Amino acid sequence: MKEPSLTVIPSNQLFDDTEEINLKEQNLNYQKEFSNKITSQLNKTISLLTLSLNNHLKFGQTLTINISEVFMSFEKLLIDFLSNKQI
Numbered sequence: 001m002k003e004p005s006l007t008v009i010p011s012n013q014l015f016d017d018t019e020e021i022n023l024k025e026q027n028l029n030y031q032k033e034f035s036n037k038i039t040s041q042l043n044k045t046i047s048l049l050t051l052s053l054n055n056h057l058k059f060g061q062t063l064t065i066n067i068s069e070v071f072m073s074f075e076k077l078l079i080d081f082l083s084n085k086q087i
């Protein structure tokens with residue numbers, strides 16, 4: 001009768017799958033963190049841009065930025081004119 005053979009697996013091969021999963025999760029977390037940072041910076045930039053343009057526009061003036069990356073339209077109106085305005 002033949003005895004069963006015992007296969008020894010090096011310890012570094014035991015953790016390869018676990019390490020790969022951990023690295024993928026870590027990478028995903030870094031991507032989410034980076035995405036949140038970019039979103040935060042974008043919101044701050046838009047807010048500052050809006051505030052700045054609002055300070056420089058006179059009532060009744062319109063400013064449109066239309067490039068491939070961004071479309072923004074600003075118009076400064078008195079509240080009395082809103083009832084006749086179409087959006």
